[in-house]
Amino acid sequence: xxxxxxxxxxxxxxxxxxxxxxxxxxxxxxxxxxxxxxxxxxxxxxxxxxxxxxxxxxxxxxxxxxxxxxxxxxxxxxxxxxxxxxxxxxxxxxxxxxxxxxxxxxxxxxxxxxxxxxxxxxxxxxxxxxxxxxxxxxxxxxxxxxxxxxxxxxxxxxxxxxxxxxxxxxxxxxxxxxxxxxxxxxxxxxxxxxxxxxxxxxxxxxxxxxxxxxxxxxxxxxxxxxxxxxxxxxxxxxxxxxxxxxxxxxxxxxxxxxxxxxxxxxxxxxxxxxxxxxxxxxxxxxxxxxxxxxxxxxxxxxxxxxxxxxxxxxxxxxxxxxxxxxxxxxxxxxxxxxxxxxxxxxxxxxxxxxxxxxxxxxxxxxxxxxxxxxxxxxxxxxxxxxxxxxxxxxxxxxxxxxxxxxxxxxxxxxxxxxxxxxxxxxxxxxxxxxxxxxxxxxxxxxxxxxxxxxxxxxxxxxxxx
Ligand code: ARG
Numbered sequence: 052x053x054x055x056x057x058x059x060x061x062x063x064x065x066x067x068x069x070x071x072x073x074x075x076x077x078x079x080x081x082x083x084x085x086x087x088x089x090x091x092x093x094x095x096x097x098x099x100x101x102x103x104x105x106x107x108x109x110x111x112x113x114x115x116x117x118x119x120x121x122x123x124x125x126x127x128x129x130x131x132x133x134x135x136x137x138x139x140x141x142x143x144x145x146x147x148x149x150x151x152x153x154x155x156x157x158x159x160x161x162x163x164x165x166x167x168x169x170x171x172x173x174x175x176x177x178x179x180x181x182x183x184x185x186x187x188x189x190x191x192x193x194x195x196x197x198x199x200x201x202x203x204x205x206x207x208x209x210x211x212x213x214x215x216x217x218x219x220x221x222x223x224x225x226x227x228x229x230x231x232x233x234x235x236x237x238x239x240x241x242x243x244x245x246x247x248x249x250x251x252x253x254x255x256x257x258x259x260x261x262x263x264x265x266x267x268x269x270x271x272x273x274x275x276x277x278x279x280x281x282x283x284x285x286x287x288x289x290x291x292x293x294x295x296x297x298x299x300x301x302x303x304x305x306x307x308x309x310x311x312x313x314x315x316x317x318x319x320x321x322x323x324x325x326x327x328x329x330x331x332x333x334x335x336x337x338x339x340x341x342x343x344x345x346x347x348x349x350x351x352x353x354x355x356x357x358x359x360x361x362x363x364x365x366x367x368x369x370x371x372x373x374x375x376x377x378x379x380x381x382x383x384x385x386x387x388x389x390x391x392x393x394x395x396x397x398x399x400x401x402x403x404x405x406x407x408x409x410x411x412x413x414x415x416x417x418x419x420x421x422x423x424x425x426x427x428x429x430x431x432x433x434x435x436x437x438x439x440x441x442x443x444x445x446x447x448x449x450x451x452x453x454x455x456x457x458x459x460x461x462x463x464x465x466x467x468x469x470x471x472x473x474x475x476x477x478x479x480x481x482x483x484x485x486x487x488x489x490x491x492x493x494x495x496x497x498x499x500x501x502x503x504x505x506x507x508x509x510x511x512x513x514x515x516x
Contacts, residue, residue, distance in 0.1 A: 156275040160240035171233035177385035196406035208406040228287035236280035239264035243271035246362035285349035292342040299338025316394025348373035409447035
């Protein structure tokens with residue numbers, strides 16, 4: 052019985068069915084159906100016995116899903132049909148009333164919004180944990196120096212903690228983006244029907260509240276075609292994975308023999324199948340390499356949405372695999388970055404030696420001339436000459452003699468020498484946000500406060516565990 056006489060062609064079935072991936076939304080679908088059934092009961096579409104039977108049946112399905120006992124069948128087109136089929140098997144006739152005042156179009160958008168809300172909060176938690184880890188590693192290396200780089204050339208030395216806290220602030224912004232995705236997923240599509248609204252005056256506010264949504268959607272056409280909340284999540288995930296790729300890339304560089312700055316722990320490294328001496332920073336390399344697939348997921352859904360006429364089209368089924376891959380990838384990478392940093396060891400001697408390179412003091416010499424009244428451009432030229440003389444003599448800037456200096460500038464030799472006292476260049480960077488020790492102490496204070504402020508948002512009442 053129904054519109055079509057012919058069975059679906061197997062190839063069409065393979066193209067059209069989504070059960071192999073949308074089963075991930077099963078618990079959200081059950082939660083949505085329970086709230087919908089209660090809503091139908093409140094307006095008298097279901098009598099109390101029917102609604103009790105439906106809610107109890109859905110409870111059984113939830114338990115079966117949780118226990119991994121739910122029997123999916125090859126004839127299930129998608130998760131919504133699979134759950135309805137099982138409900139019929141469990142409770143019989145009343146199951147046929149559940150889809151009153153509902154379309155799979157508002158149903159799937161609701162399931163997905165619940166899912167995105169849940170995963171946005173989870174990503175926020177994982178970012179928070181990683182930020183706490185970075186802060187702890189930074190605390191443990193507060194006064195260790197490291198060369199700071201531009202163009203991957205040694206530029207100016209900084210405190211290692213200052214460099215590590217740069218990662219902290221990247222993640223702090225990611226937290227904001229995931230929170231925005233949680234907000235944009237907090238509007239409930241259910242009650243929009245196929246696209247035009249319903250012939251029933253369901254209590255959408257009540258259903259929304261039960262599911263943990265802030266409000267129902269204001270426009271039914273927009274509601275069934277909107278996937279912006281998934282785009283928001285994927286943009287947050289793409290930015291976050293990209294940040295982790297930069298963190299990973301630095302650890303790959305730093306752990307090479309050429310740098311020798313750090314050593315990832317063995318439980319986050321592997322060895323070579325042919326070269327027994329090798330310890331490879333695979334975790335860091337994979338953090339570096341995972342980001343593009345998250346970016347691709349974002350671009351997939353942007354592409355699917357491009358020029359798509361309103362309202363629902365089956366194209367929108369293509370939102371899920373990309374989203375799920377982005378979720379799996381970014382959650383794994385956040386946890387892996389935490390594990391990687393938990394066991395990392397830094398090599399103080401190598402860092403001190405690299406940061407003692409005297410050429411990065413060039414800016415400080417120029418600034419000393421500026422303090423004595425010279426224009427910066429002129430000072431820049433003089434220091435350039437000092438660098439050339441030092442390079443030609445094969446000495447560091449701090450080893451230039453009083454005579455060599457006198458030929459080029461009238462800087463008092465003692466003032467000049469004082470620039471090369473240990474720590475002098477790092478602690479001279481005293482603008483707000485700079486690496487100097489007092490500024491770094493303020494930054495730590497700010498980071499600790501921010502970490503404490505970031506609300507790890509509680510799960511919405513309906514969100515499955
Ligand atoms: N599996 C579908 C999806 O993911 C569910 C909605 C189907 N709606 C429809 N009108 N056929 O989008």
